[in-house]
Amino acid sequence: MAKKRGQKIPKVKRGEIYFANLNPVVGSEQGGVRPVLILQNDTGNKYSPTTIVAAVTSRHKRARLPTHVPLAAREGPLDKDSVVLLEQVRTIDKSRLKEKIGKLSPEELAEVQDALKLSLGFEDENNSKHNDSGCKQKM
Numbered sequence: 001m002a003k004k005r006g007q008k009i010p011k012v013k014r015g016e017i018y019f020a021n022l023n024p025v026v027g028s029e030q031g032g033v034r035p036v037l038i039l040q041n042d043t044g045n046k047y048s049p050t051t052i053v054a055a056v057t058s059r060h061k062r063a064r065l066p067t068h069v070p071l072a073a074r075e076g077p078l079d080k081d082s083v084v085l086l087e088q089v090r091t092i093d094k095s096r097l098k099e100k101i102g103k104l105s106p107e108e109l110a111e112v113q114d115a116l117k118l119s120l121g122f123e124d125e126n127n128s129k130h131n132d133s134g135c136k137q138k139m
Helices: 042-047 106-120
Strands: 002-004 007-009 016-021 033-038 050-057 068-071 082-093 097-103
Touching: 016 050, 033 082, 033 097, 042 050, 068 106, 082 106
Parallel strands: none
Antiparallel strands: 002 007, 016 033, 016 097, 033 050, 050 082, 068 082
């Protein structure tokens, strides 16, 4: 880990999941110490003191929006079914990151990429791989 102003800053990679302190927040932003998924590319992560993340929650038992990607429970801190909230994307300083708690599979990361394209408007919702309820279809 690299040092920054006396703190250890993790060397993060795209697709990794960390606990992060997202406070303070405003309005409907996800806050508190919670899991986040690293979205930023590895080159940006190598050189920037910040990274781009999406909040992860276990409060939703299933994906409810086209911007939600379900994650199956796994051993360790993500021991409950969870959802990546790709409408809750933000840039944070890496000093907000705590411990690494997991990593997505290549298949999960591909689903995240599709949902992120929808969230940012890079893919038309009408041409996406989502069903009428707005949830991603299993292909």
